Amino acid sequence: MKSIIRKSLILLAGLLCIAGIFLFTGNRVYADDAVIESAYAKLYVNDLAGFTADSATVDPATNNVTNVSAYGRFGYNDSYQNVEITSILNFSTIGNTTFILRAQGDSLGTAGGGWTNSGYYIRWYPHGQFDFCKNGAVLQGAFLGSLPGSMATDTDYTVVFKTVNKSDGSVQITFTINGYVILDYNDSNSPLLEGGWYAVCSEGSVFSARGYGFDSPVLNLADVGDPILSANFSATLDGDNVVTSGANSGVGYALYTDDSYTYKTTVTASANVSASSAFSFTIGANKTNVTEINRPNVVDPLWGWSETGYVLRWYANGQRHLGRAGNDSMVYVWDFPTYSAGDSFDIEYGITNFDDGSVRIHLKIDGNFALIYFDRPREGYTPLSLVEAGGQPSSILNYALVLTHSMDGQITNDEKTELQTLTLTSTDLGAPISGGAGIFDKNGSVSNFGGGIVGAYPNVPENSSIKMKANFTATAGNLVFTLASQGTLDTPWGAGWTRRGYQIYYYANGQTILYKNGEHICEGWAIGGYSISPNTDYTLEVGSVNIDGAIRVYAKIDDIYIINYLDYDDALVGGGTMSIYSGGFAGKLDMAFGKPEVYVESTQIDTNDEITLGYTLDGQSDGDSVQYFIDNATSTAQAEIDGSTLRALSAGTIDVYVCVNGVYSDNLTLTAEEGEYSYIANLPTSPLLVGDSFTFEGALSSGEIVDSISYSVEAITGNATIDDNGTLTATRAGTVRVYVTINGLKSEGYLISITTKVEVANATAMAVGEVRKLSYWTPENSLPDEEITESYEIIDGEQYITFNPLTSEITANSIGVFTLRVTITGESFSAVSAIVSIPIEAPIVTLQGVEDMYVGQTLELYPKINDGVDITSKNIVIVSGEDILDIDEESIVFDNDQPIKVTALKSGTVRIKAVINGIESKEFDVVVSPLQATIIVNNNMIAGSTQNLSVMFNFQSDELDQLAKNAVFTITSGQEYARIEGNTLIANDEVGSVTIQATVGDYSASATVNITSAVIVAGITNNQEVVLDSKIRISFLFPEESEVESVELVILEGKSRVKVERLPLEEDELASDQQFLISALDSGRVRFKLVVNGISSEVFEFNIYENTSTLYLYVLLIAFSLLVVILLTVFITTIILSKKKNKKLAKEASEDKQ
Amino acid sequence: MTKIKRCYYLILMAVLCLSFALFPCSSNGATLQGLNIARRDKQITYDFLDENEMPILGYVGIPNANAGDAGNPAQNPSFINRSNFQRYKDAGFNILSGLYERATLYDPDVHKALTLAEDLGLAYFVNDTLFKCESYAGAVESPSEESYSETLKNAWYLDYDAFAGLAVKDEPSAQDFDGMAKVNKVLKEQTDGKILYTNLFPSYVETYRLYLDQTPIDPWDAYVQYVYEFLNKVQPDVIAYDYYVFMNIDSTLENPLASSNPVDIVAGEVNLQEYIKSLSLFRKISLDYNIPYWVTVASYNHRHGELFTAKQTAWTVNTSLAYGAKGIQYYTYWPSIDGTTMESWQVPSRAGIVSANGTPHDTYYQVKKINENIKIVDEILMNSTSKGVIQFGKQTLPLVAEDTLYGYGLLGNVTGGDAFVGCFDYNGKDVYYIVNNSVNAGRSTFKADFLTNVSNVKLYNLDIAQYNEEHGIDQDFLEYNDISSVGFNLSGGDAILLEVTR
Incomplete structure (x- = not known):
């Protein structure tokens, strides 16, 4: 995410740059x-x-x-x-x-x-x-x-x-x-x-x-006649012309109040001009609060001039010079035409202020720039453009010349300038990490390097720069920097260099040259006309900044751009090796702009405790490269550093130092003492899954007995719970920090990563033509509150689908199977992927909501095709019975969720099917029945009782329900047995039948109610079929208020076919609880009634029939019984015969004895 | 003489033994010996379902990749994903059984299935080859009980909330029962509320499949013996079986005993009589031993490749529930694998509740509606005891005398159409599960008459629950007080439940 933001900012910066260029x-x-x-x-x-x-x-x-x-x-x-x-x-x-x-x-x-x-x-x-x-x-x-x-x-x-x-x-x-x-x-x-x-x-x-810029200026003194020019020095004024005769004479001055000002005039060299004669002009003289134009407020542009402001001179020998207040000579230029007596020139000079505090001074002679100088803010210097309102006087000093002048008080469009500031975001690399001819010391300095590679930075990233103090001992040679070189430790040989990369040459004469891939592409000079002097401190800086599609390569001396080149043509935007090469330019390079010191709150630390390191830095430092180190060579204790956090691992001394922008501090010694601490002895080796648990084990460093132990978890982006046993259960993906506290000692926090499982949420089969937007599923509340990105990858079966990764939409094109994988990523947890295969099949059409109907009923039927299939046609087709059903064409909407309304016109069976996009559903039979009203009444009621009457239709709707409530009941026959009051049927005491009719709108219904005896028989229905050998348990009901004095079950017919048992009453049972058990013994008809207190019940009739299995058992039983009888007969006969025989034998024996 | 006497004694003893051997048989007619089946104090409470929730399972489950024969696997992607599991749950199923994915040692598909089931609140029977029991039918002896015990202790799936038990061999032969007995014993010892899940053969299966030695006895007696042997040996807490009553297309309610088409049926008859006999058999077992039974109904006619009508499916489910079934299973949810390509799974075409790719058929929505109706009444049915069944109107079902009632409680009559009524005791209240017994009938207005006014009647079914919901009433029933009759509308195969307080 951060990377995205960073890239976005870089891109934005690039766009702004390009936009700026177009401006x-x-x-x-x-x-x-x-x-x-x-x-x-x-x-x-x-x-x-x-x-x-x-x-x-x-x-x-x-x-x-x-x-x-x-x-x-x-x-x-x-x-x-x-x-x-x-x-x-x-x-x-x-x-x-x-x-x-x-x-x-x-x-x-x-x-x-x-x-x-x-x-x-x-x-x-x-x-x-x-x-x-x-x-x-x-x-x-x-x-x-x-x-x-x-x-x-x-x-x-x-x-x-x-x-x-x-x-x-x-x-x-x-x-x-x-x-x-x-x-x-x-x-x-x-x-x-x-x-x-x-x-x-x-x-x-x-x-x-x-x-x-093709119009020639017309310099006509008469045209201007500006009164603010005043020849009140030694000059004389002839009309608008100023005539001077002597040297060192001021001729006039003007006030300006705008940020930019241009003055044009014409000068003519006088007859006595000499080689040292010069026209001099001051501008930007910082004389404040000038309200009146008069001599005392005019600053003379004399050599040695001590006022603030700039002075421009043009000598007759062709030299031009720009000085600044305090005789600060800034620019000399020699190679311009000289002048001699009588020569006349158009002069223009001006000042332009820029928003960054820079100021440009220029001088034009005959329309050609004779000198341009940008005075930029830098240390120790403040451009003289920062003036207060009220005006600054400007004067013209005439050395023996005749001056005619013209005043241009307007700022012309041509001269209107606009500054656009480019922000360079190179990262200062500090000292090189690979040495060459020179060895950089710990402070980032190298001295007495000779020719060859001084140092190198392999594998530097984009947008890198180096900055150093340079002090050269030699007066010749050059120092070369390679940027974005694609080889390591390249030797940056001028034009013969065949490596890809940029080279910046600093020559002793102040010239700088930029090469690309060995080709000279840009040249610059140090502050106009200067050379790099020996034994002088300079600040050199080289670097590159990537802009979208281009690279800006730059070189600075004393923070002034010497090379500032935007390369759009096959720009070498990548990082690479950055190296420093000395072409015989001996001296000293010092990456140090100040020496930092390590700062800590306390130099005492316990083992396994942490302490935060800081640093102080004197002198210049504008880099942000800070790194702390442990000097293992001198430390006696073990320690580790994570960023600025130092953790002591063992007792002893720990020497630490810091490197800021490539400059190292001296060591700071910390003392670590052994301390008891708690820690977690085991950590998961991979991220936990939401829902998974892991048990942490806390321990004491001393190994002593643990008196108390507790665990805690701190939610960061993820979340988890942890119990007293140290069992952590992950509940949300991201990171958490786990602590153990033993005997009051809280451990460090252990960062635990949690991830979550993810699945393709809608992985059901697709139909050809279906378009589905893929989505993913994760357990509820398992994702951290951060941006989650999802991506789908087709693993297999691409030929069956069209996949739009931008919208995550799949279009199923043909029957087959495709396999995809979903990956989700967040900033704080790893992606978890799942693979799923989704088949594509032919679309199926279904018809839902089909049920039997009644005439007049309207039903909503839902023809459906697979979700996501574009519906181009949809209807319900009547296969047979067309006149039975009416299809409401207006209800047909090409949407799966919209029903088609059908209304039953008449009774019968209609066969229907749904057809969508030409695909048919299966066929359904719908039975349409006539709408009928039914009286809901108990057809049997006891004499003297009452019951409510109501009507119900065989199809329910609110309208019909309301209709039913308004039913009118009448008795059409048997008025002598009952009467109706409202919807209550009240039976008289006499037994008989009553026919009731209900009228409900256009419908009517009738029912017959049998007013029966007060004795109600339960356990059997009339005309019932009863299986042979089964038993029927008969009970009865009698009005609760009446005490049962006697009860009898009377068999009126078929007495021999049944056996009737009066079941004994239990202790708490009354006579009204009496039950009878009728056993069906033989097939045939049986009729009976129950008589309670002399009142007879309805006569019940049932038919006993036998089934084959029972008959089989009977046959078997009879056969068995016969067999037993025969055997017993034989047995008994045998015994009797045996006994008789024994008696006979005994008698014979007795007779023998006798 | 003594010898003769002894001979007579021996003959007498033989006759007596014969008679004892004949008479203890149930009305189902099988001969059973040496039964040692303990009656449960109460029916099992599954720890993987709500106490009052009726188990509803769809078999075949959701296939993993390249399902089927390991040597010649089908060329299919894995369907074990959240969407398919969600769809399964949305249809009203609450239990799923592993079939192609097997949990030997460890299997990622089983892990995923358990995880998905757990996330969605489904229960899942693990199919573990180590407990399959199927390879031991016949000569090979099954592993020892100790071996099973040790294997189960180390099983990796025990701690999943969704783990409902072990799915062992489907439609086992009697020879498999020894192995199952050991597995069920260690499962009971080591878990609480997990069950051994198997589905017994239907009664019309060939006898040799019940007993590999082709015991030459009457098919129905063989079946009864097979079931009791399962009970006796395996000591299950749940018994499940299938009977696809409409599979014989010649058998109709109007002609319930129609002969089977010999081309279709290779063994016992598929007809209404055996359908009822099977229900009666398992009802008796349920009452005798307090063991619930689950009935598997067919979602399509796999012999003829036709989907059953919604009314046929509803009738089968509701008559089973009226008979006292405490669980419903459908065969098949996903088409069973038939060949290596998914296209070949479609033979017969459009088989299953969903297609070979998981897309719902019409049956899906029909089954969903039936299951939703079950959820309206399952709390009552799961806590009720079957007292018997009554037919009103046409006596189309060949009921078994033991189950047949001619009246129960104060229900005097049901008119308006043919009704099949399951009678239950629900904590002292009378419950009637009334099914429109005319499978192909349109909707009719039924009327239940009571012998006298009853103080309270609650009328439950899905239509009422939906009607109430549309009218902002937060209850699944209509309630009447002090009433002598109640009317309701029913289409063929559909059912309502009456809860009556006298």
């Missing part, structure tokens, strides 16, 4: 570009003499050109060697477009490859690429940037082309479009120093162009 039009000045200008210190803008169009239309009033079809010349002047031209192009047809500069000769010809004229040109191709040519040939090795994107129509392109003849004889050519640096090239190989044509040529493009 740059006309003469807007970037602070960074301004730095480069100040570094060159010799940039000139030539007011070209109007526009000449060869095959285009030019508006003479505006110099705007339209319908360019071949080329157009923006003018020429051979003497104008250094120009900055701004034009705005707007294409109606896109084609190759070429910008020519310094073309020689009157005829430009074409800018193609056959072009033989001398000159430079840049060809802009529609797809956004550029060629840079010199004398008709592509100049290999020249670096060309690129625009983001192709050439577009109806778009303003602000093109700035700038050439500078440099003092070393080379030509610097700069070309930008909409602020993007396309070319920044130094031509030192037979450079084309002369001026010439500037032209914009079309090779197929059609565009209009507007020019900026």
Whole structure:
């Protein structure tokens, strides 16, 4: 999450930068570009003499050109060697477009490859690429940037082309479009120093162009006549002209109150001019509270001038000088035309304040910049632009010249400048961690390094910088820094270097050069004209900042940008090796800007206790790289550090030190003493799952007996409960911290991670055509209160579906099975995945809500197809019985949840089915019955009793229920046996039958009520079928208020077929509880009645029948009985015969004895 | 002579023994010897369900990936996921049995199924190959009781709240009972309220499948003996069986004893008489030993590949409940695997309550409605004792005399259509579970007449509960006081419950 925020901020910053670049039009000045200008210190803008169009239309009033079809010349002047031209192009047809500069000769010809004229040109191709040519040939090795994107129509392109003849004889050519640096090239190989044509040529493009900066200033003293110029020094005033005759004479002054001010005048060198004669101008003299223009308030721009303010001088020998209050000489420039007596020049000088506190001073001579200086806030210096309102006097000092002047009190648009500040967010890397030729000491310093690698930072991330104090002993050589190098410890050999990366060269003469991949792409100078002096402290800084699609590489000296280059062309945005190389530039590099000290509240600590380390830092430090260390070489105790938290692990001394921005402190010694502590002896090895439990075991370091132990848990992003036994049960994903307290000693907190299970929530089968948005399921309340991201991955079966990962929507296309995985992640817990396979099948149509109906009833039927299937047609089809059912067409809505209403028209059976998208459901039979009313009444009632009557329809609805309540009951027959009062039937004492009729709206019903004896027989219904050998238990009811005196069960018919038993009464039973048991002995009809107190009950009749199994048993029993009888008969007969035989034998024996 | 006398004594003893052997048989006609079945003080209370909740189970359960034969597995993805379990629960089921996923040592599918069941409040029978019992039928001796005991102690799934017990062999033969007896013994010893779950064969199965040795006795007697042998040996706390009464398409309520189509039925008859005899058999066991019985009804005709009508399914469920069943099972919830591709599972087409991919069929919504009706009345039925059944109107069901009542309590008559009434004692109150006994009938207005005014009648069913809910009444019944008759509407196969205070 943090990463996302960080990236977003970087992206936003990048967008702001790009937006800022696009805002740059006309003469807007970037602070960074301004730095480069100040570094060159010799940039000139030539007011070209109007526009000449060869095959285009030019508006003479505006110099705007339209319908360019071949080329157009923006003018020429051979003497104008250094120009900055701004034009705005707007294409109606896109084609190759070429910008020519310094073309020689009157005829430009074409800018193609056959072009033989001398000159430079840049060809802009529609797809956004550029060629840079010199004398008709592509100049290999020249670096060309690129625009983001192709050439577009109806778009303003602000093109700035700038050439500078440099003092070393080379030509610097700069070309930008909409602020993007396309070319920044130094031509030192037979450079084309002369001026010439500037032209914009079309090779197929059609565009209009507007020019900026082509109007020549008209300097007419009479036109101005500004009264605030006063020749009240030694000069004399002739009309608006000031005439001086002597040296060192002030000629006048003016007040200005705006942040920006430009003064234009014309000066003529007097006859007695000498080599040391100079025009001098002061500006920004900080004379406050000036309310009146008079001599005492004017500051003389004399050498040695002690007032605040800037002074500009132009000497006759061509030297120009910018000084600041206190004789602070800042810039000398020599190589500009000299002047001699009688020479006359247009002079312009001005001041521009910027929002960051910078101030720009410029001097123009004949429209060309003679000097530009950006005075930036830095330590010890405050730019003199910070003035109070009320005005600052400016004076002109004349050294033997005749001055004519013109006043321009307006701030022109051309000069209106705007500063845009670029925030560089490089991280200071501190001291290198790999040594080379030099060895960085603990304080981040290296001394006496010779040639070769001084140090290196392998694997540095993006947006890194290094900053150091440098003090060189040598007066020659260079110090080279490589950035974003793709090799380790690369040797940054100039143009021969073949590694990818940037190199920044600091030369002893103050020059800096930026190379990319061995190609020279940008050059700068230290504060205009300065060299790097030996034995002088400088602050050097190099670094890079990634911007979306580009990289800004920069170099600073004393916090002033010397190189500040935005590389859009195949920018090397990655990190890599950053190394420092010395090209014979011996000296000392010191990464230290102050030496920190470790700070702790107490140097005494118990083992296993924690203490927070801090640091104090004297001197300069703007980095944020802080790291604490334990000096294990000198410590006697064991300890560990987590960030700024030190934990003593054993007794002894602990030496700690801190490194801040690569600078190390001295050791601070802590004393650790053994202390008793509690701790948790076991920790889970993997995150716990919500719902899982884990039992922690607390222990004492001393191993002593534990008197009391308790556990606690602290919810962080997750949550859990813990019981007295240390059993933690995870209840929410995230992290918690667990503590044990033993004998009052609370342990450190142990961070426990909890995760949760996740499943695809709607993993049921899909139907072809169904669109389903996937969702996930986790146990209730198991997620922490943080942003949860879910993602689905198709593992298998992609061919059956279409999956939109952005919406998590699956569209089922064909029958098959696909497998997917869901992953959820939060900031504080790990993702847990589950895999599930989901089959796709043909859609099924069902019809719900079908039930039997009654005529007039309306039923809501729900034809349904699989959820998610787009319903294109839907209906209920009557297969048979069309005239029975009416389908309400208006109720058909193509939605699964909307029913179709059907109404039963008449009775019968109708067969229906649902059809959705042409797919049929199964068929259903619906039985439609006539709507009938039924009287709810007990058809049997006891004489003399009453009962309520009500009517019920065989279909219930609120309307019918209400109708039933209004039923009117009448007796249609048997009025002598009962009467009706309201809805109560009151029986007389006589036994008989009553027919009741109910009238309910259009319906009627009748019922017959038998008024029976007061004796009610229970346990049997009339005309019942009774199985042979079964038993019927008969009880009876008699009015409760009547005492039962006698009760008899009388068999009227079939007495032989049954056996009647009077069951004995239990102790607490009364005569009214008497029951009879009728056993069915033989098949046939039986009739009986019960007589209580002489009152007969209804006569009951039942039929006894036998079933085959019972018959079988009887047959078996009879057979068995016969068998037993036979056997017994045989047995007894045998015994009798035996006894007789024995008697006979005994008698015979007796007779024998006898 | 002595020899002759002894001979007579021997003959007499033989005759007596024969008679004793014949007479103790139940009305179901089987010969049973040496029964040692303890009567439970009370019926089991499952620790995995609410005390008053009736078990409702869908068999076949939700398949894991590549389910079926390990040697030739089906090519299917895993369906064990939250959505399918949620759908199962939404249909009113509260117990699920593992089938293809087996918990030998450890199995991630079983773990996931237990976890999902636990999350959703479902109970789950673990199918563990170590307790399968099926491989021991025949010659191979089952593991020892000690071995089972040790295995169960180390079982990893015991601590899951959803663990309801062990699903051992489905439709076991009598030879499997020894192994099951050991498993059930150690299960009872080591757990409380967990059960051994198996589903017994229906009575119409071939006799050789009941007894591998093809005991040559009457099929029905063989079945009764098979059931009692299960009771005697395994000592179960729950007994479950199936009987797919409408599977024989020739058998109708109008022609209940129609012969089976010989092509379809290879063993005993599938007809209403045996359907009732089976209910009667298990009702008797339930009353004799206080053991609840669960009835499995068919959700589709797997012999003919046709879905039953909603009325047929409702009638089967409700007649079972009227007879005193204390649990309902459906076969099948998920189509059983038939081949290696999911397409082949669809044979016969559209089998099961859901499709091979888990998509609901029409049956799903029908079963859901039936189950919702059960939930309206299950608290009463689970706490009631069956007293018998009564038929009013056409006497279409060949009832067993032992179960048949001609009156119960003050209920005098039910008119308006053919009614099948289960009579119960509910803590001193009379409860009547009244089923519209005409399977194909449309809705009729029924009327229950009492012999005299009763002080309070509560009328329960799903329509009433929904009607009440629509009218903002927070109760599942309509209540009447001091009334002599009550009217209600019923479609074929549907049922209402009357709770009567005299």
